[in-house]
Amino acid sequence: MKKWVHGVKTVVRVLLAGERCLCDQVLDASDELMYVCFLESTKGCIMQILSFGGAVAVCPRSLEKVPWILDMYEALAEVIPEMKDLCIGCSRDGVISDVQAILHRLGDAMWGSGTLGENDPFWKASSEADILPGGQFARVYHYFAASEIYNAIRVFIAYYVWMTGFGNFSYNYIKKDFSIARFAQALLVAIDPSNDVAWVPCDACVGCAWASSFDPTRSSTYRPVRCGVPQCSQAPAPSCPGGPGSSCAFNLSYTASTF
Structure with missing residues (x-):
């Protein structure tokens, strides 16, 4: 579906625009021949785009597909005015009507039962939902x-x-x-x-619980800071209930270097 959204814009703005420019330059002398050549050279890619959109519209519906269907709806609605300007001849109305039919089917797939329809209790609270011009959903x-x-x-x-x-x-x-x-x-x-992470003893750590994100004494990533090391003496009011070498509670702080 994501590739389709990108592809439909590429086909209309690059392929169809290029074919129209080529037909205008080469077959300018005969309008009827220009119409036929443009239709024959572009109908294949147009039919592929529409067939995929129609297949998505009839596939089993689920909430997981709603964002992608919404993107497809908006992409197709965005290129319809450009297609009206590019398509020429008697085939113009037929092509545009087919594109608009797929657009409406994608819209129906959005609001069908089991997706965002009446059976969705969450959506019932927003029953005033409506389709706005330009492919936007309220x-x-x-x-x-x-x-x-x-x-x-x-x-x-x-x-x-x-x-x-x-x-x-x-x-x-x-x-x-x-x-x-x-x-x-x-x-x-x-x-x-x-930043470098440093573990320092908490204030008056007697009886306090572990306050760090994880126990540094059991960490394989950071070396534990134990009471008695020089860094411990830099902490405000350090206290070691078990004496030097015992584990205290630690808080997390950021410094310029790692212990």
């Missing part, structure tokens, strides 16, 4: 925007659980600590890999 964009937002929320929650581990997630859930800063902390490593 409520389709709202529908997909909402779906994308919901999917993004699910992805972020799953990513947060994966980055922090189930233990951290449970601790934060019990403590009701789901701040924006905590959520952003879990994404820093993946979003901004250009």
Whole structure:
């Protein structure tokens, strides 16, 4: 479908336009011969475009195909005015009527039962949906925007659980600590890999829970920072309940170099 959207624009704006220009220059002396030659040289590609569009319109419908059908509808509606200017002779009306018929069938495929029709409970709330001139759909964009937002929320929650581990997630859930800063902390490593990541002990870490995205003492990517090393002394109010060499809770911070 993606190739079809690109192909229909290429056929109309390159192939049909080139054939029309060639016919105007070579067969200018005979209008009837020019009409026949233009029709014979272009009807093959036009029929291929229309046959594929018709096949898509009658294929089993599903919500996954709606964005692609929408792109096909808009692409075909966009080139119809150009085709009206390029097509000549008595065949012009027949070609344009066939193209418009495929356009309407694609529109029906969008609104048919099981896609965005009456059987869709989500779509019932937007029953005022209507087709606007130029191939634009009034409520389709709202529908997909909402779906994308919901999917993004699910992805972020799953990513947060994966980055922090189930233990951290449970601790934060019990403590009701789901701040924006905590959520952003879990994404820093993946979003901004250009900076060096440093693990430093948290303030007064006696009794505090693990606050980092993952346990650095078990990490194969970053070396753990243990109490007693020079970097530990640079942290504000370091505290090591188990003495030098024991593991403390760590927070994530960005520095110019890696420990």
